[in-house]
Amino acid sequence: MYNIRVPGARRCPAAFCCNLPFPGSFAMKQGFFTITENRKLADATFLMRLEGDTEAITAPGQFVNIKLDGFYLRRPISVFDCDGKTLSIIYKVVGRGTDALSKTEPGKELDLLTGLGNGYDIGAAGKRPLLIGGGVGVPPLYWLCKKLAAQGAMPQVVLGFNSAKDVFAVAEFRAVAGPDVKIVTVDGSYSDIGGCNKGFVTDFLPASYTYFYTCGPEPMLRAVYKATSTEGEFSFEERMGCGFGACMGCSCKTVTGYKRICKDGPVLKKEEILWKN
Amino acid sequence: MEKLTETQVNTSVNLCGIRIDNPVIPASGTFGYGYEFAKLYDINELGTFSFKGTTLEPRFGNPTPRIAECTAGMINSVGLQNPGVHAVINTELPELRKVFHKPVMANISGFSVEEYAKTAELLNGEEQIGWFEVNISCPNVHGGGMSFGTDPKAAASVIDAVKRVTTKPVLAKLSPNVTDVTLIARACEAAGADGISLINTLLGMRFDVRRRKPVIANTMGGFSGPAIFPVALRMVYQTANAVNVPVVGMGGVSSAEDVIEMMMCGATAVETGAVNLVDPYASLNIVRELPVKMRELGISDIKNIIGIANK
Ligand SMILES: Cc1cc2nc3c(=O)[nH]c(=O)nc-3n(C[C@H](O)[C@H](O)[C@H](O)COP(=O)(O)OP(=O)(O)OC[C@H]3O[C@@H](n4cnc5c(N)ncnc54)[C@H](O)[C@@H]3O)c2cc1C
Ligand SMILES: Cc1cc2nc3c(=O)[nH]c(=O)nc-3n(C[C@H](O)[C@H](O)[C@H](O)COP(=O)(O)O)c2cc1C
Ligand code: FES
Numbered sequence: 001m002y003n004i005r006v007p008g009a010r011r012c013p014a015a016f017c018c019n020l021p022f023p024g025s026f027a028m029k030q031g032f033f034t035i036t037e038n039r040k041l042a043d044a045t046f047l048m049r050l051e052g053d054t055e056a057i058t059a060p061g062q063f064v065n066i067k068l069d070g071f072y073l074r075r076p077i078s079v080f081d082c083d084g085k086t087l088s089i090i091y092k093v094v095g096r097g098t099d100a101l102s103k104t105e106p107g108k109e110l111d112l113l114t115g116l117g118n119g120y121d122i123g124a125a126g127k128r129p130l131l132i133g134g135g136v137g138v139p140p141l142y143w144l145c146k147k148l149a150a151q152g153a154m155p156q157v158v159l160g161f162n163s164a165k166d167v168f169a170v171a172e173f174r175a176v177a178g179p180d181v182k183i184v185t186v187d188g189s190y191s192d193i194g195g196c197n198k199g200f201v202t203d204f205l206p207a208s209y210t211y212f213y214t215c216g217p218e219p220m221l222r223a224v225y226k227a228t229s230t231e232g233e234f235s236f237e238e239r240m241g242c243g244f245g246a247c248m249g250c251s252c253k254t255v256t257g258y259k260r261i262c263k264d265g266p267v268l269k270k271e272e273i274l275w276k277n
Numbered sequence: 278m279e280k281l282t283e284t285q286v287n288t289s290v291n292l293c294g295i296r297i298d299n300p301v302i303p304a305s306g307t308f309g310y311g312y313e314f315a316k317l318y319d320i321n322e323l324g325t326f327s328f329k330g331t332t333l334e335p336r337f338g339n340p341t342p343r344i345a346e347c348t349a350g351m352i353n354s355v356g357l358q359n360p361g362v363h364a365v366i367n368t369e370l371p372e373l374r375k376v377f378h379k380p381v382m383a384n385i386s387g388f389s390v391e392e393y394a395k396t397a398e399l400l401n402g403e404e405q406i407g408w409f410e411v412n413i414s415c416p417n418v419h420g421g422g423m424s425f426g427t428d429p430k431a432a433a434s435v436i437d438a439v440k441r442v443t444t445k446p447v448l449a450k451l452s453p454n455v456t457d458v459t460l461i462a463r464a465c466e467a468a469g470a471d472g473i474s475l476i477n478t479l480l481g482m483r484f485d486v487r488r489r490k491p492v493i494a495n496t497m498g499g500f501s502g503p504a505i506f507p508v509a510l511r512m513v514y515q516t517a518n519a520v521n522v523p524v525v526g527m528g529g530v531s532s533a534e535d536v537i538e539m540m541m542c543g544a545t546a547v548e549t550g551a552v553n554l555v556d557p558y559a560s561l562n563i564v565r566e567l568p569v570k571m572r573e574l575g576i577s578d579i580k581n582i583i584g585i586a587n588k
Contacts, residue, residue, distance in 0.1 A: 028317070030558060067555070072502055073346045074555060113557070239342040239492075241353060242554035246309050248329075248358040249344040251337065258337055258358070276340075 059119025126210025134216025293446035305384035335361035350502025380407025429464035517543020
C-alpha cells in the first residue's frame with residue numbers, strides 16, 4: 001500500500017481550510033467525517049450518514065469526493081441530505097470502490113472533499129417545480145425538494161426505478177411533498193398510495209409545472225429533455241480525476257463553451273446542453 | 278549568509294540560474310494555471326509550478342471518458358485541453374499575477390516545430406514566466422504522427438527552435454516511452470536545452486470487462502501516480518548521469534521522502550503530478566514536511582544531496 005499523506009500532517013489540510021488566507025468563491029473543503037450509520041436501503045443501495053464540518057456544502061445537487069483506503073482516485077457521490085454537522089449520501093454498489101464503502105463500519109473516519117460542483121438553482125423554481133429522478137440519480141433531489149418546500153414552493157416529484165427491489169427514500173420524499181410523489185417502475189412491480197405506475201418517468205410527468213430539475217442515467221436525461229415543456233436543469237456524471245476543476249478530466253461541450261462537469265456542473269441548464277453525438 | 282541553527286535547514290536550489298525557495302513544483306496538467314489552488318492555500322509557499330500544457334490554438338482535447346483508475350495511479354487522456362496561448366496571456370496570467378509572486382514555469386506543446394516556436398515567442402514577453410518546459414511528447418503531425426520526444430533529431434529540432442526565440446531557460450520535458458531516454462536527453466542538451474525534466478506519463482490502458490470496451494474513449498492514455506515512481510526514478514538517475522544540465526524529476530512523487538529520494542538520484546528539483554488531484558493540499562504538505570524529513574535524515578542543505586547516487 002502506498003502512502004500519499006505526509007506523516008504527521010494528517011489533520012493539517014482541514015486546519016488550513018478554516019482560516020483561508022485567500023477567501024474566494026471556491027468553497028471546497030477537505031475534512032474528516034465520522035460515519036455514524038451505513039445501512040442497506042434497497043437492492044445494493046446504501047444510506048450513509050456522516051458527521052463533520054459541512055460548511056462548504058451550500059447547494060443541493062453538489063457532491064462530495066470520498067477517499068477510500070486502497071483506491072487511488074476519490075469517489076464522487078451526491079449530497080442526499082445535509083444540515084449543520086451531518087451529511088447523508090445514498091449510493092449503489094457498482095464496483096470495487098462502492099463495495100468497499102458499503103463494508104465500512106460506523107465509527108470510522110473518511111477523508112472527504114466537500115462543497116464540490118455548482119448545484120441546482122433553487123431561485124428558478126416557481127410555485128410548482130417538477131423533480132424527476134432515476135435510480136441513483138434520485139439522491140440529490142431530496143435535499144433540493146426540502147429546500148424548495150422551505151421556500152414556499154410545492155414540488156411535484158416523479159421517481160423512476162427498475163423494479164420494486166430498487167426503490168428507496170419514498171417516505172422521505174412523501175414527508176416533504178405528500179401526495180405529489182409518484183413512484184414509477186419499469187416492470188410495474190411497485191405500488192403504493194400513488195398507484196402502480198409501470199413504465200418510464202417520462203410516461204408519468206404531470207400536465208403542468210413551472211420549472212424542472214432532473215438527475216439520472218443519461219438515456220433518461222435525454223428522454224426528459226424531449227418530454228419537458230419548460231426550462232429546467234440537468235445533473236450529469238462523468239469520470240473524474242480531481243472533482244474540483246484542476247485536471248480537465250471531465251470536460252464537456254456546451255452551447256456556452258467548454259465546461260467541467262465537476263466545477264461548472266454537474267448541473268447544466270437545459271438551454272446550454274449539447275448532447276454528445 | 279545566516280548561520281544554520283540546529284532546526285534550520287536550507288531547502289533552496291538553483292534551477293537553471295533562478296533560485297527557488299524549495300524544490301517542490303506541481304507538474305503541468307495537475308495544477309491548472311494555479312489560481313484555483315490559490316483559493317485553497319498560499320501557492321507562494323511552493324518552489325514554483327508548471328502551468329497547464331499550452332498550445333498556439335485553443336484545444337478541447339479528447340472525448341470523455343478521459344480518466345481511468347489504476348492500482349496506485351491513474352490514466353488520463355485529457356489531450357492538452359487548454360484555452361490557447363492568447364487566452365493564457367490575456368486571461369490566465371493576469372489572474373495568476375494577483376496571487377503568485379514568483380516566476381512560473383510555462384509548459385508548452387505543439388504539433389509542429391513552428392507551432393512550438395510561435396507559442397514560446399508569444400509567451401517570451403511575459404515577465405512572470407521564469408522557465409519554458411517544452412513538452413515534446415506530442416505527436417509530430419508533419420513527421421507522420423510519431424512523437425517528437427521519441428526521436429533525438431525531432432526532439433533537438435524543437436528545442437533548437439524554442440531556444441532561438443527566447444532568452445529564458447528552456448527545459449526539455451521527456452517522454453518515458455522510448456528505448457533509451459539518455460539519447461533524447463543528450464540530443465536536447467546538444468540543441469541548447471538548459472535543463473531536462475522527466476518523466477511524462479507512461480502509455481497505458483484499461484479495459485472494462487463488463488462493458489467490453491476500453492475505459493478511456495481514446496483507448497490509451499498516460500499512466501501516472503505512485504505506481505510509476507520506480508520507473509521515473511530509474512530514468513532520472515540515468516539522465517542525470519548522461520547530461521551536464523540540471524534534471525527536474527517527476528513521476529509518482531507523493532511525499533517529502535520521495536522528493537529526497539529523487540534528488541539523491543540526480544534531480545535538482547522535483548515535480549508533483551497526480552497527487553495534487555487526489556489530495557489538493559499534497560504539494561503544500563510536501564513543502565512543509567521537507568525540512569522535517571531533512572532534519573530527520575541529517576540533511577542541512579538540500580543542494581548537498583543532489584545526485585549523490587550518481588557519484
Ligand atoms: C457528480 C456525481 C455524483 C454522483 N452521485 C452518486 C450518488 O449519489 N449515488 C451513487 O450511487 N452514485 C453516484 N455517482 C456515481 C458514482 O461516482 C460511481 O458509481 C462510483 O464512482 C463507482 O465507483 P466504484 O469503485 O464502485 O466503480 P468502478 O467502476 O470500480 O470505478 C472505477 C473508476 O471509475 C469511476 N466511475 C465508475 N462509475 C462512475 C460513474 N457513474 N460516474 C463517475 N465515475 C465513475 C470511479 O469513481 C473510479 O474512479 C455520482 C457520480 C458523479 C460524477
Ligand atoms: C491529468 C493530467 C494532465 C497532464 N497534462 C500535462 C500537460 O498538459 N503537459 C505535460 O507536460 N504533462 C502533463 N501531464 C504529465 C504530468 O505533468 C507528469 O509528467 C506526470 O503525470 C508524471 O507525474 P505524476 O506521476 O506525479 O503524475 C499530465 C498529467 C496528468 C495526470
Ligand atoms: S475532474 Fe478534474 S477537472 Fe473535473
